[in-house]
Amino acid sequence: MVQKLDDAARAALLARFPDWRHEPDRDAIVRRFQFADFAQAFGFMTSVAIVAEKMDHHPEWSNVYNRVDILLTTHDANGLSERDARLAEAIEALL
Numbered sequence: 001m002v003q004k005l006d007d008a009a010r011a012a013l014l015a016r017f018p019d020w021r022h023e024p025d026r027d028a029i030v031r032r033f034q035f036a037d038f039a040q041a042f043g044f045m046t047s048v049a050i051v052a053e054k055m056d057h058h059p060e061w062s063n064v065y066n067r068v069d070i071l072l073t074t075h076d077a078n079g080l081s082e083r084d085a086r087l088a089e090a091i092e093a094l095l
């Protein structure tokens, strides 16, 4: 079972990724990404999908034209875990 982050670890995660905000209702982190057009947004989603599948950790997300909204949380932990930190790091590295 994946461990949920404690308060100190959650604060450290948010400090490390200032472009993400905490969604307390879900104990998740969320970020909106904006691209030039749909092709760029969908290309980004394709890259994220490949990384997520490799990590066996998957985003909750939506896309409208050039915008991609991503929410990361760990269903198995019912909140944020190290797996979300690793996926956020990988997503940031794609930008």
Ligand SMILES: C[C@H](O)[C@H](O)[C@H]1CNC2=NC(N)=NC(=O)C2=N1
Pocket (backbone or CB within 6 Å): 056, 057, 058, 059, 060, 072, 073, 074, 075, 076, 077
């Ligand atoms: C069986 C499989 O490993 C699990 O269901 C994985 C898949 N992807 C996942 N993704 C996310 N975001 N949270 C999970 O708990 C999770 N669990």
